[in-house]
Amino acid sequence: METPDRDVIEVRGLNHWFGIGDARKQALYDLNFAIEAGSFTVLMGPSGSGKTTVLTLLGCLRGVQDGSVRLLGEQLNGARETTLMTLRRRLGFIFQAHNLHESLTALQNVIMGVQVHGDVSDELAHKAAVHVLELVGLSDRINYLPANLSGGQKQRVAVARALVGNPALVLADEPTAALDADSASEVVDLLKRLGRSRGTTTLLVTHDSRILERADRILVLEDGRVVSDTAPRTAQKRHHP
């Protein structure tokens, strides 16, 4: 039997540029980091430091130009489109704006999250969606349209949609930016709890200090470079085995 890789993500010597000719500008410089399976990692840094570029590269939404990125054991640099598509199906995405379909109910939105993961019967998709909506505490709102849900509830639907297909990795870009303090805490706790119970790895971009307190690992980018990489919890564990 295959043993699972300890690292879900391994980035070595990653560079990235935008634009062509005189307008060509380097956005990422020689990034090196690995992210362990099941961990909850925060990526932070000032505006324009390259956080979204990193997330979109790891999410197979943008091609790797230079360097090595191994995701779930596959090399992204030079990968075929079919490999990238298969990998994308194993990921869950959560964005700052929840990106729910306004004309679909909470349940229908989450069912769509199951269906992108491949061939699943309607009955199974329905069952899985109801189950995850229960886990995020929205059993009494499954038939509501997004317009009739609060910001926190909408983001919880987005979390349910990202997690319903049991992704190996969740990539989240400022998922709490639009939320009040209580809803933000709820959404982060939920991501952590569900991630833990399902073994999901989470990489989350944020400026939110409440999330930092909960991180296993904090990576800081500045001007396209990793300037700090700390694992506060692991360090504590090492000192107190």
Ligand SMILES: Nc1ncnc2c1ncn2[C@@H]1O[C@H](COP(=O)(O)OP(=O)(O)OP(=O)(O)O)[C@@H](O)[C@H]1O
């Ligand atoms: N599509 C693009 N075309 C040209 N330049 C881009 C593009 N996307 C990003 N950049 C540039 O790359 C750099 C990194 O941008 P990126 O969006 O990754 O930063 P960020 O840390 O996510 O910023 P923010 O916190 O503001 O979202 C910036 O200098 C930005 O201007």
